[in-house]
Structure formats: structure tokens, C-alpha cells
Amino acid sequence: MTFENTREFAKQLDSQDKLNKYRDEFIFPKVNDKKVIYFTGNSLGLQPKRTKAYVDEVMNDWANLAVEGHFYAEKPWWDYHERFAEPLSKIVGALPSEVTVMNTLTVNLHLLMVSFYRPTKKRFKIICEEKAFPSDQYMFQSQVHFHGHKTEDAIVEIKRRDGEHNIRLEDVLAKIKEVGDELALVLIGGVNYYTGQVFDMKTITSAGHDAGAIVGWDLAHAAGNIKLELHDWDVDFAAWCSYKYMNSGPGNASGCFVHEKHHNNPDLPRFAGWWGHNKERRFKMEPTFDPVHGADGWQISNLPVLSLAPYLASIEMFDEIGMDAIIGKRDKITSYLEFILQEIDKEVNSSFEIITPTNPAERGCQLSVLLHGEGRSLFDYLMKSGVITDWREPNVIRLAPVPLYCSFEDMYDFGQILKEGILK
Ligand SMILES: Cc1ncc(COP(=O)(O)O)c(C=O)c1O
Numbered sequence: 001m002t003f004e005n006t007r008e009f010a011k012q013l014d015s016q017d018k019l020n021k022y023r024d025e026f027i028f029p030k031v032n033d034k035k036v037i038y039f040t041g042n043s044l045g046l047q048p049k050r051t052k053a054y055v056d057e058v059m060n061d062w063a064n065l066a067v068e069g070h071f072y073a074e075k076p077w078w079d080y081h082e083r084f085a086e087p088l089s090k091i092v093g094a095l096p097s098e099v100t101v102m103n104t105l106t107v108n109l110h111l112l113m114v115s116f117y118r119p120t121k122k123r124f125k126i127i128c129e130e131k132a133f134p135s136d137q138y139m140f141q142s143q144v145h146f147h148g149h150k151t152e153d154a155i156v157e158i159k160r161r162d163g164e165h166n167i168r169l170e171d172v173l174a175k176i177k178e179v180g181d182e183l184a185l186v187l188i189g190g191v192n193y194y195t196g197q198v199f200d201m202k203t204i205t206s207a208g209h210d211a212g213a214i215v216g217w218d219l220a221h222a223a224g225n226i227k228l229e230l231h232d233w234d235v236d237f238a239a240w241c242s243y244k245y246m247n248s249g250p251g252n253a254s255g256c257f258v259h260e261k262h263h264n265n266p267d268l269p270r271f272a273g274w275w276g277h278n279k280e281r282r283f284k285m286e287p288t289f290d291p292v293h294g295a296d297g298w299q300i301s302n303l304p305v306l307s308l309a310p311y312l313a314s315i316e317m318f319d320e321i322g323m324d325a326i327i328g329k330r331d332k333i334t335s336y337l338e339f340i341l342q343e344i345d346k347e348v349n350s351s352f353e354i355i356t357p358t359n360p361a362e363r364g365c366q367l368s369v370l371l372h373g374e375g376r377s378l379f380d381y382l383m384k385s386g387v388i389t390d391w392r393e394p395n396v397i398r399l400a401p402v403p404l405y406c407s408f409e410d411m412y413d414f415g416q417i418l419k420e421g422i423l424k
Pocket residue numbers: 104105106107133135136189193218220221241251
């Protein structure tokens with residue numbers, strides 16, 4: 001597709017965009033009484049207008065029913081989470097029995113490691129990406145220490161090559177082969193938070209299994225952003241947060257995937273609690289744990305229904321639209337943003353460097369841009385001008401043109417503000 005850097009062309013793209021109507025379903029912060037151009041949905045998604053009704057429903061049931069709300073609310077709280085299974089399974093490419101919602105992301109990764117990181121004397125190493133998100137690094141370090149290993153012995157990082165911003169698939173596969181029978185677990189961020197690189201999860205999962213390892217994925221930046229086929233890729237487990245691309249609200253609940261091949265394994269350890277116990281007999285207060293079949297069997301506590309309400313509001317919007325339509329717009333608007341950046345770079349003779357892969361199959365909707373020669377003052381100018389991005393040292397801005405609420409005209413306007421900021 002040939003793009004043009006004009007407002008008329010951007011407006012034309014918006015007029016052809018079938019998802020453009022969803023923009024009005026979101027609440028935008030304002031700067032100078034104008035909706036911001038919001039590029040940080042990879043950190044916190046915007047609030048859907050429909051969210052309040054879902055939260056008010058729970059608040060009203062609590063007010064009017066109190067404890068009876070657990071069983072007699074229109075959406076009973078005791079199995080409120082079961083409303084996620086169908087829609088969430090479509091977003092991550094799973095069976096409904098393979099997904100559940102609970103806790104928050106890093107907590108879930110720890111609990112899944114209880115089940116899936118069981119080192120032996122021989123097979124104890126974990127492969128991850130270099131400079132994984134810090135919470136993942138601390139999770140890995142604390143897990144291997146818990147099992148009596150040293151970080152330097154047990155954690156193997158796959159490194160970028162000198163002068164390259166992204167990790168090569170061939171290097172991931174070579175490292176898996178190299179570690180071989182000492183490899184217990186491969187756990188990588190499916191979409192890298194810093195560069196926006198998408199990893200070939202199918203190929204890496206297969207290679208990890210060939211080496212005799214378990215393979216899991218941190219999908220914080222992937223769920224709701226890219227096409228996932230966790231069941232068919234034979235992924236063992238995964239977890240994601242819901243407050244980024246799934247617009248559930250700050251610090252909100254995480255989602256988990258556990259492949260059905262692990263559902264009936266009595267030898268699989270897990271930290272148990274009553275909400276993972278047999279649903280029909282849960283209130284008989286039995287002494288012996290009998291796990292619910294499926295990923296719900298990893299639940300521990302009764303669920304934070306007030307948190308799940310915004311999550312459900314968003315998931316039901318995703319179900320209305322479908323991931324294919326979201327991904328279709330994502331590819332178009334991300335490519336248009338890439339075009340705008342390249343055009344502005346030429347116009348102001350700057351030296352931007354997009355460090356996200358140029359191949360649409362290797363990226364989601366995030367573009368990470370090294371602003372060579374520019375400092376934090378440009379970032380500050382953008383923010384003051386109503387362009388919300390985030391700054392990552394040394395001088396990278398991350399731009400996530402989330403398809404549900406970003407417009408093509410936003411991209412054009414961003415380009416004009418960026419040019420002003422550089423030329424001022
Ligand atoms: C890749 C990745 N992993 C883990 C986290 C931490 O998630 P939480 O604070 O919900 O545990 C984040 C961001 O918050 C992230 O981007």
C-alpha cells in the first residue's frame with residue numbers, strides 16, 4: 001500500500017477503518033482540552049466507557065444482596081471467572097479449559113514455575129532472553145535460588161549479536177541445542193517489552209520440547225496484541241497481564257494458560273487453595289484437595305470480582321470484534337506510523353532508528369524508536385503537546401498505536417508535532 005503524509009490521506013484511511021467506531025468507546029485523557037494521542041497502551045490501556053456499567057453492577061449487587069451475591073447475583077460471583085473461558089480462549093488460541101484468570105502476572109509465573117520448573121541434578125537450567133523485563137529476571141533468580149542454584153549456573157540468557165537490536169531465532173535454537181540435556185525450562189517474553197520484537201513461539205516451543213524441556217511464555221505484551229495459538233503450538237504454560245492491550249485497568253488480574261496435556265497429571269505439584277478445589281463440593285469444606293479439571297485448578301483464592309468486572313467488559317468487546325479484525329488494523333496503522341516516522345526523519349534530516357523488526361510478522365503494534373541526537377527534551381515536548389509515549393533509557397521512545405482506539409489521523413498529527421519538537 002502507498003501511503004501519503006497528508007491529513008486528507010489519514011482521514012481517508014480512518015473513513016475506511018471498520019474499527020474506527022470503537023474509538024468512541026474509550027475515555028481519553030485531555031491536554032489543552034484536546035484528546036491525547038495515546039501511545040502507551042503497551043503499559044496501560046485506556047478505559048472503555050462500558051467498564052463503569054460492569055463495575056456498577058457488582059457494586060449494586062453487593063449493596064442490594066450482600067453475601068447472597070455470591071450465588072444469586074445476575075452474574076454470581078462464585079463462578080464469575082467462568083465467563084472468561086470462551087472469549088479469552090479465542091484471544092490466546094486455547095481450549096476454554098486451558099485458560100483461567102487469577103492473581104497478577106509475576107505471581108502467576110511463580111505459581112506456574114512451582115508446577116513446571118522442577119530442576120533435577122542434571123536438568124536445572126532456564127533459558128530466557130537477555131534483559132528480560134526486570135520482574136521476570138527477579139522471578140527467575142528467586143526461583144533458581146529457592147531450588148538451591150546460583151543465578152550464574154542456572155540462568156542462560158540469549159544475547160543479541162553486537163550491533164543488532166533483536167535476537168535471532170537461529171541463536172535461540174542454537175542455545176537450546178547447546179544447553180541440551182541440562183535444560184529444564186525455556187521461558188521468554190513472547191513480545192519483547194523494549195524492542196517490540198515478536199518471537200517465533202511455535203518453532204521455539206518445538207525446539208525446547210525436542211531438548212526435553214518445558215516451554216512457557218510471558219505474554220504481557222502479546223495477549224490482545226498478536227495472533228496466538230497456544231494450544232496448537234503445544235505450549236506448556238503461559239501468563240499475561242490484562243491491563244495493557246486488554247484495557248482492564250491498573251494492576252488488574254492476570255490470565256493463565258495450562259495445556260490440556262497437563263490437566264490430568266497427578267504428579268504435577270501445585271500450590272493449592274480452595275478456589276482450585278472441586279466446584280460442586282467446595283462448600284463441603286473437605287480436608288483433601290481435589291483440583292478442578294483444567295487451568296481453573298491452579299486457582300488458589302476466591303476471585304477479586306471487582307477487578308474482574310473491568311476485565312470482563314474488555315474481553316466481551318474483544319469477542320465482539322475478533323482478533324483477526326484487530327490484527328488487520330494493527331498491521332495497517334503500525335505500518336502507517338512507520339511511514340510517518342520515515343517521512344519526518346527525511347523532512348528534518350534527523351536520524352531516527354526504529355529498533356523494532358520491520359517484518360510485520362515479527363512485531364505487534366509497538367514501534368521502539370532510537371532518537372539519535374535527541375534527548376529527553378523531545379519526549380517532554382511530545383508529552384506537553386498531548387502525545388503520550390514512554391521513555392526508555394538511553395533514548396528510546398516506545399510507540400504503541402493500539403488499533404482499538406488510535407486513529408490514522410492521530411499518526412499524522414503525531415508526525416507534525418514530532419517535526420515541530422525537533423525543529424523548535
Ligand atoms: C514482560 C513483563 N513481565 C512482567 C511484567 C510485570 O507484571 P505484573 O506487575 O503484573 O506482575 C510486565 C509489566 O508490567 C511486563 O511487561
